[in-house]
Amino acid sequence: MPGLLEVSNLQIALKKGDKTINAVDNVSFSINEGEIAGLAGETGCGKTLTALSVAGLLPQKAKILGGEIIFGGRRLTSLNEKDYCGIRGKEISMIFQEVRQSLNPLIKVGRQIREALELNGVSTNIAEGKNNKRRTVEMLFRLGFDEPKKIYNAYPHQLSGGMCQLIMSAIAVITNPRLLLADEPSSSLDAQAQERILSMLVEMNREHKTAVLIISHDLSVIRSFCSRFLVMYAGKIVEEGRADALYSPLHPYTQALIGAIPGRDKRGRNLANIPGKVPSVEDNFTGCPFAPRCIKAQNICVKSFPGAVENGGGKVFCHFPGGGNQNG
Numbered sequence: 231m232p233g234l235l236e237v238s239n240l241q242i243a244l245k246k247g248d249k250t251i252n253a254v255d256n257v258s259f260s261i262n263e264g265e266i267a268g269l270a271g272e273t274g275c276g277k278t279l280t281a282l283s284v285a286g287l288l289p290q291k292a293k294i295l296g297g298e299i300i301f302g303g304r305r306l307t308s309l310n311e312k313d314y315c316g317i318r319g320k321e322i323s324m325i326f327q328e329v330r331q332s333l334n335p336l337i338k339v340g341r342q343i344r345e346a347l348e349l350n351g352v353s354t355n356i357a358e359g360k361n362n363k364r365r366t367v368e369m370l371f372r373l374g375f376d377e378p379k380k381i382y383n384a385y386p387h388q389l390s391g392g393m394c395q396l397i398m399s400a401i402a403v404i405t406n407p408r409l410l411l412a413d414e415p416s417s418s419l420d421a422q423a424q425e426r427i428l429s430m431l432v433e434m435n436r437e438h439k440t441a442v443l444i445i446s447h448d449l450s451v452i453r454s455f456c457s458r459f460l461v462m463y464a465g466k467i468v469e470e471g472r473a474d475a476l477y478s479p480l481h482p483y484t485q486a487l488i489g490a491i492p493g494r495d496k497r498g499r500n501l502a503n504i505p506g507k508v509p510s511v512e513d514n515f516t517g518c519p520f521a522p523r524c525i526k527a528q529n530i531c532v533k534s535f536p537g538a539v540e541n542g543g544g545k546v547f548c549h550f551p552g553g554g555n556q557n558g
């Protein structure tokens with residue numbers, strides 16, 4: 231049975247001056263109704279562009295060059311902006327990473343949350359308007375605001391970055407979309423608020439069967455809240471599988487990301503870091519883009535990009551998968 235979201239061979243090009251660069255390269259994955267999946271990788275690996283393409287919100291300098299995105303049987307890659315407006319916000323919502331830029335500084339945050347309901351077909355007559363306000367205040371309370379009515383009447387500049395992130399999440403979830411794309415939903419929050427927002431996504435998933443894609447550089451979040459994971463590196467998917475496989479990942483990059491997670495068992499020890507940096511999208515690779523940072527790299531790695539090795543319902547793209555942790 232096809233998934234709620236089917237992304238096949240997606241290719242996104244970024245324009246940089248006169249050059250056109252492959253920023254997302256042949257990416258395929260699916261998300262089922264009611265599933266929580268996680269997309270991981272360092273900044274600059276193509277995660278956000280992939281999510282923006284699903285939401286139909288790619289920046290002007292980016293363009294889909296190939297592949298397709300099917301959502302609920304509809305080919306999103308063929309929709310015009312008008313058709314997209316009927317889906318975005320109502321059926322597909324997104325929590326953005328850049329919260330300050332996503333909120334209108336001149337409108338009270340409560341009004342902005344209510345507008346999400348009204349723009350998506352919830353009536354604006356007086357009775358419904360009161361109901362929308364009640365729903366908004368309840369949502370703010372659920373997100374942990376002790377004085378939700380006060381927050382309702384606040385402007386974005388009166389709130390901290392973490393609070394704005396919670397407001398952004400409220401805007402995205404209040405319409406109970408079928409698919410929620412959550413781009414680093416908890417990155418600027420303290421541990422308590424982080425737990426609250428992620429728990430709310432899980433509750434929404436249980437109550438409304440909302441499919442959720444959590445995009446994060448932090449694999450511990452994905453291991454705790456998702457049933458399936460995808461790891462991207464330099465615009466490509468390099469490993470995917472069930473979240474419990476993250477206890478013994480096969481790709482050296484996934485192993486390195488896991489090794490960099492802080493934990494009680496690592497107290498008093500230096501946290502492992504991944505040597506080098508993510509290659510620029512301008513770099514052209516014929517082989518594995520992780521090779522310059524990989525302690526297992528061999529000659530073949532710089533010559534050819536590895537094919538998929540199937541493993542227990544997952545896949546890994548590596549010439550030498552498995553073995554020890556890249557970070558020991």
Ligand code: SF4
Nearest residue numbers: 518521524531548549
């Ligand atoms: S293909 Fe080679 S360089 Fe790439 S991750 Fe696997 S072992 Fe490392």
